[in-house]
Amino acid sequence: MDMAANDAVELIKQRISIVDLIGRYIPLRQMGNRFVAPCPFHQETKPSFNVTPDGRFYCFGCQKSGDIFTFMMEYHGLSFRDALEQLSQEAGVDLAAFGPRRQHPGAARQKNRKKDLLLMYRLAQGHFVANLEGPDGAACRKYMAERGISPELARRFGLGWAKDGWHDLASFLQAKGCDLNLAMEGGLLGKSSKTGKPYDPFRARLMFPIRNTGSETIAFGGRIIDKASDAAKYINSQDSPIYKKGEHLYGLDLAAKAIRVNKKVYLTEGYMDVLTLHQYGFENSVGGLGTALTDQQVQRILGYGPQVNLLYDGDNAGRKAAMAAATKFLSRGASVKVILQPEGEDIDTLLRGKGPDFFRELCDKAMPGLRFCVETLYGVAPRDALEWCRTFIRGMQIPELVSPTISYLSRWLNFDEQSLRDGLVQDMSQAPRANQAQDKAISATLPHIEREILRTAIRYPGHARDIRDMGADILLKSPMASALWNKILEQGENAGYELEGEARTLWDRHRGLEAPPCKNPEAELGALKKILDKYLHSIQKSSFSALLRQSDAQGDYSAGMHVLDTLQEPLSEPLSELKTNDQV
Structure with a gap:
């Protein structure tokens, strides 16, 4: 995102009231010049979530904070670019008018490739639906009827049929003028290891389109319907430029509204489970996508602020998966059963066999998540149970819950509570060492002067040009520092949205919760200028000293006297004029 796109961000912020936006999702109550509500990002009853008309929100419980873009990203699990596109449409801001001239050619090509892939997936879904409704879909329609999948439900979820052929979809896409190489790269088609030619990876399968929260098809799952077949029961799309398996949930596009209304979500493991739940009125149900539950999926669910009900098989594998999922939600302060x-x-x-009333009774008897974890730990060795407790508590993100959780686990697992607390205190006392190691690593890669420049620029991005005018940018030599500086210069406060690695660490350190308030830019910029003056003066002195030694060696004493006179003068020229100094 360049300066023009940054202007678009600011225009969107001006046009969309943060109070109106957040008020659509959670009930805000006015309190003086701010608005409050229970936080949607962690489980609580107190109104610790604050929204101010100047465009910011902050939670005193979990410390989440940000603007309308941050809220959309956290609440809906969106990337910054997705949030930008959604909010720009709402604000009536044409992003194309703000930055295409300065857009990097590679970024433009990548964006076009993603658009082309989305189009191909949309065409493929339509093709699969047409197959299902045609003569070749008779066997699949019979199977769906036997499984109780109504035609209306099939239409809602966009179900289709992949024919039992190697080139049906490939031929269809080719006839539509699609780039088959891109289709192979995007996981829509396979690539023959012998010929390199495309083929259909989904054959003779009931097709489940996987959609993002914008209802765009981004991947597929396919189920075999022939019980006699020795093929894999399910196959799924690979990760692609438009799809990352660990970031999405099956059915969330259809379940989102019901989750918000019911303040509850049912999380299960498979496509058919989600369909059956929706068929019987449990429309607030979503499913994983064939992998262990990820942090991104957990955050996406909690963005809707619900009570989480985990639906897993009762066998050992199901219990293990349920405990892992419960741990992830509990560590974030969520209410889990x-x-x-x-x-x-x-x-x-x-x-289908016992009816929805029986299922509701089963849900009513659901075990609280932490209690379920405790009962599961009864079956493991005490040492392993203790290690689980320590790991779980260290990972808890809501400090207020740590102490009561220690008491609960100690009581039910028959641990000495004080010993558990002492052990955790010792663990946590060692945690700063990790931060010190990280600081040391950054210090090893960044000279002191570069760290000082970046610290001030991160704290006051709006003054980046003032810092540049001091001559600071010519001192940023390391690749990471230069890249971060350019981001700050172009994007201002929005530079922090997509940082990673050391740049992310620096940004969080100087703008995070532990950083001092950014309330005195004049004093901090003045302090930086003094540091730069001193540093550049020392460089000038070093250069003159080298010249003096050279003059002495050559016997040019008059030149040496000129150098000595110069050394007595203050560094009076503006720092910006030193940019041409070859010694810097």
């Missing part, structure tokens, strides 16, 4: 299905049962047999 675990619903284990009886041995030999699944969601399909429960709802």
Whole structure:
């Protein structure tokens, strides 16, 4: 995002009231010149979430803060670019008018490739739907009827049929003028290891489109319907430029509204489970995508602020998966319950065989997440249980919950509470060493003067040009420092949205919760100028000293006297004029 795009961000902020935006998702209550509510990002009843009309929000409980872009990213699990596109449409801001002339050619090509992939996935879904409705889809329609999938439900989820052929989809896309190489790169088609030619990876399968929260198809899952087939029961799209498996949830685009209304979500493991739950009225249900639950998926769910009900099988594998998922939600202060299905049962047999009322009773008897973890730990060695407790507590993100959690775990697992607390205090006392190691690593890669420049620029991005006018930019030699400086110069306060690695660490350190308030730019910029003056003067002196030694060696004493006279003069020229000094 360049300066023009940064102007677009500011224009969007001006046009969209943060109070109106956040008020759509959570009930805000006015209190003086601010608005308050229970925080949507962690479980609480007190109104610690504050919104101010000047465009900021802050939670005194979990310390989340930001602007309308941050809120959309956290609440909906969006990337900054996705949030920018959504809010620009709402604000009536044409992004194309702000930055295409300065857009890097590679970025433009990547954006066009993503657009082309989204188009191909949309075409593919339409093709699969047409297959299902045509003569070749008869067997699949029969299977769906046997599984209780109604035509209306199939339409809502966009279900389709992949024919039993190697080139049906490839031929269709080629006829539409699509780039088959891009289709292979995007996981829509496979690539033959022998010929390098494209082929259909999904054959003779019921197709489940995987969609983002904008209802765009970005991937597929395919289920075999022939019970006699020895092929894999399910296959899924690989990660691609438009799809990362660990960032999405199946059915979230359809479940989002129901989750907000019910303040509850059912999280299960498979496509068919989600379909069955929706079929029986549990429309606030979503599913994982064939991998262990990721932090990104957890954050995306908690963006809707619900009570989380985990639906897992009752066997050992199901219990293990349920405990791992419960741990992730509990560490973020979420309210979690675990619903284990009886041995030999699944969601399909429960709802179709015993009815939704029985399922509701099962949900009503659900075990609180922490209690479920404790009962699971009864079956492991005490040493392993103690290590789990320490790891879990160290990972808790809501400080207020740490002490009562220690008491609860100690009581139910028969640990000595004080010993557990002492052990954790010792663990946490060692935590700063990790930060010190990280600081040391940054110090090793960044000279002191570069760290000082970046510190001030990060704290006061709006004064980046003032810092540049001091001559600071010519002193930034390391690649990371130069890249971060250019981001700050171009994007201002928005530079922090997409930083990673050392740049992210520096940004968080100087603008995070532990950083001093950014309230005195004049004093801090003045202090930086003194540091730069002193540094550049020392460089000048070093250069003159080298010249003096050279003059002495050559016997040019008059030149040496001129150098000595110069050394007595103050560094009076503006620092910006020193940019041409070859010694810098």
